[in-house]
Amino acid sequence: MIVFSLLCQRLIAAEMTLPTQLIGVAHAFLEERVQEYLVTSNTEGRHEIQINDLDPRLRLPLCDKELTAAQQGVGSPVGRLTVRVRCEGSAPWTVFVPAEVHLYRNVVVTTRPLLRNATVDYSNVALVERDVGRLTQGYLSDLDLVVGQTLKRQVIADQILAPSFLQAAEVVRKGDQVVISAGAGRFDVRMQGEALSSGAMGEQIRVKNLSSQRVVKARVTAPGLVEVVL
Template structure:
């Protein structure tokens, strides 16, 4: 077999071989570090996955969670305690998850996740006019990726039935929270009864409502020409003063 001396190898080829050796050695040197980094964050990733899985079980039958791992430069998170940064919103689509670390939970990290849930959601089965109170027969059901729905979509019919349409809703439309409102139990200008009660007393007065109100909402009430106070709607035409 013919042997070549280095002197006979072209300079460009030598440079290419040198670069290949350097890159290969760098890759090999990085492997243990990458594996150690993955192991370092295993407990954190597993804890967040389980947390998101529990939070999404009631939303649908099929759940796909893609969790972005933390930076390999961060230290390990001991005793991870995940929580949703927006607890009032369903964990769908792009979600931010906070994680408290350590026994004192003073260190907090944030991870990003993409969550797809295949399940059923509510749509309008007919055209619903503005001002109409929604009944069960006006609603239908559809199946799809809940993560693709608008952020304010309402998926459960129980949260829609009995509400009043604030705007026309076309058949087949996903119903969003700002499309509907609770029915008014008090209207502006109406004579209302205001009740105040405590441990050993109960009194009531009549006044004039200065604004509309649904169940549980605050309404300002005027007594006479000057006295005005706020009270909470408890039933049609009746309000309660909270102490």
């Protein structure tokens, strides 16, 4: 009787698509998608694919065609997502397989608490591996792009620095004496001026020419130096 029961179970399984097959198809699809994403986005990092076990009571007819898979929705294949596994055979069916792809990269984090308006330097940040699929506010992976900027908000130690936390440091402050460079072609005229607003590198600020008392807009090119294009 026991042998007969086991035989029946095997016959039923041979005519069904097992949950383990669905997981295998989803995993293979995600592995290919992640590898493609890393190459096309020029992204470095290690990844892990996690697919939870499906309901063992799931009963689907054996598909007479090769199963197909696609990512549900749009976006990168990182984080929580759903894989649509489909049979397009004579008895079609579709199953949605939940999964999570962990992508681990080195990201910039603080090494100690920092106050608002603090300047970031190499002594207070470091690169630490984190799962970037969970970083909904974004992240930065290059220390050189962070150092020299100032914080818009107070942060704690081991805080992942999102781009929205930072702003370019002001190299010219309102009231500073500056040199105004006005050029056209190979000619360059310089004069003394006063900054009427603060600015970071590349920003435009209002500057007063101390000789003519004329107020102009100039681009910050270095600490104490602004440029007016004629």
